[in-house]
Amino acid sequence: MNTNTCRSIIEDYIETKYGARPEYLWQRDPNSCVFRHGDNKKWFGIIMVIRRSKLGLEGDDLVEILNLKLSDVFAAELVAQQEGFFKAYHMSRGSWITVLLDGSVAPEAIVPFIDESFGVTASKAKKKAIRPPKEWLIPANPKYFDVAEAFEQRDVITWKQGAGIRTGDTVYMYVGAPVSAILYKCAVTETDIPYDHSDEHITIKALMKIRLERKYEPERFPLSVLRSEFGVLYVRGPRGVPNSLSIALDGD
Numbered sequence: 001m002n003t004n005t006c007r008s009i010i011e012d013y014i015e016t017k018y019g020a021r022p023e024y025l026w027q028r029d030p031n032s033c034v035f036r037h038g039d040n041k042k043w044f045g046i047i048m049v050i051r052r053s054k055l056g057l058e059g060d061d062l063v064e065i066l067n068l069k070l071s072d073v074f075a076a077e078l079v080a081q082q083e084g085f086f087k088a089y090h091m092s093r094g095s096w097i098t099v100l101l102d103g104s105v106a107p108e109a110i111v112p113f114i115d116e117s118f119g120v121t122a123s124k125a126k127k128k129a130i131r132p133p134k135e136w137l138i139p140a141n142p143k144y145f146d147v148a149e150a151f152e153q154r155d156v157i158t159w160k161q162g163a164g165i166r167t168g169d170t171v172y173m174y175v176g177a178p179v180s181a182i183l184y185k186c187a188v189t190e191t192d193i194p195y196d197h198s199d200e201h202i203t204i205k206a207l208m209k210i211r212l213e214r215k216y217e218p219e220r221f222p223l224s225v226l227r228s229e230f231g232v233l234y235v236r237g238p239r240g241v242p243n244s245l246s247i248a249l250d251g252d
Contacts, residue, residue, distance in 0.1 A: 162238030186210035
């Protein structure tokens with residue numbers, strides 16, 4: 001694959017998925033361009049034409065490169081060790097990388113890094129909109145609501161919506177004492193249902209609908225196991241699921 005073909009594929013991908021077209025900003029460098037967000041105007045990709053020697057490669061001929069921003073410096077360091085990837089040329093921040101567009105790296109291998117760069121440079125509102133589905137641990141207090149009885153009657157129930165939980169997420173319900181264990185896996189099917197309730201035990205501003213997908217035996221994921229094997233010391237409110245626990249919950 002030649003340089004022009006690789007560059008064209010990358011530009012087509014960015015325009016098709018993100019609606020961003022190349023912007024040519026430099027009169028002295030008419031072949032270099034940037035791709036930016038429409039709202040915050042931040043760059044998430046820069047195509048440049050430089051000498052191969054600038055990357056520590058042999059030869060002084062011109063080559064096209066793509067600069068992208070990753071989530072952190074450590075990730076960029078690891079990626080830069082792969083063939084065709086480098087620490088970013090002409091970028092001061094350590095989380096940027098450079099990718100050769102001379103065919104050394106297949107376009108399909110570059111695409112995930114374009115998506116990551118778009119995500120990490122997006123505005124807060126856009127990051128929220130493009131966030132992938134997330135897994136949560138949420139508590140249920142059997143003293144105030146018999147969730148077991150509710151799921152015996154129907155597969156879909158309404159529940160207090162925790163901050164950050166969105167439609168498409170997964171919630172694992174931890175039922176408090178005397179059970180003290182994760183009992184249910186549920187899919188979040190609807191959020192932001194208006195509701196205004198407050199008493200001595202709970203305040204609710206919005207509800208979500210959750211659909212039962214799986215039940216666990218109380219002895220499989222009790223609090224003692226959550227603490228000793230997965231580092232979950234308590235579940236007092238919605239919280240993310242550690243990766244090791246997510247694997248165990250999915251594998252059982």
